[in-house]
Amino acid sequence: MSGGGTRVFIGRVSPNCRDKDLERFFRSYGRIREISLKTGFAFVEFEDARDADDACIELDNKDFMGDRVTVELARGPGHGRGSRGGGGDRFGGRFGGSRGGYGGY
Numbered sequence: 592m593s594g595g596g597t598r599v600f601i602g603r604v605s606p607n608c609r610d611k612d613l614e615r616f617f618r619s620y621g622r623i624r625e626i627s628l629k630t631g632f633a634f635v636e637f638e639d640a641r642d643a644d645d646a647c648i649e650l651d652n653k654d655f656m657g658d659r660v661t662v663e664l665a666r667g668p669g670h671g672r673g674s675r676g677g678g679g680d681r682f683g684g685r686f687g688g689s690r691g692g693y694g695g696y
Contacts, residue, residue: 595640595679596640596643596664596665597624597636597637597638597639598635598636598637598643598664598665599634599635599636599637599643599644599663599664599665599668600632600633600634600663600665601613601615601632601633601634601635601655601660601661601662602631602632602660602661602662602663603631603632603659603661604628604629604632604633604655604658604660605655605657605658606630606631607656607658608628608633609615609628609657610626610636612655612656613626613628613633613635614626614650614675615648616655617635617637617646617650619643620637620642620643620645620646620649620653621637621639621641621642621643621646622637622638623636623637623638623643624637625633626669630677634665635639640643644664646662647662647663647664651663667686668693676689
């Protein structure tokens with residue numbers, strides 16, 4: 592994996608899951624900075640990127656609360672403390688960047 596990210600995405604999370612359940616599932620992989628639990632998915636942020644990588648490798652497709660969960664490094668804004676997403680699109684510009692956008696034909 593080794594993408595350098597510290598934030599892990601967990602998919603197919605049971606609706607009965609609580610923060611404490613996720614903490615128990617991930618705590619043996621390193622220090623957890625933050626847990627963000629949504630309906631059906633969650634994010635766990637580790638203090639160290641190597642711990643996030645290890646968790647992804649070991650826990651992907653494992654049974655968690657009766658369901659096989661997807662565990663992978665999170666994509667997009669929100670990696671690491673202080674990164675707030677700059678409002679750009681995937682091509683580098685705010686509204687189209689170098690790939691055209693509105694009226695760029």
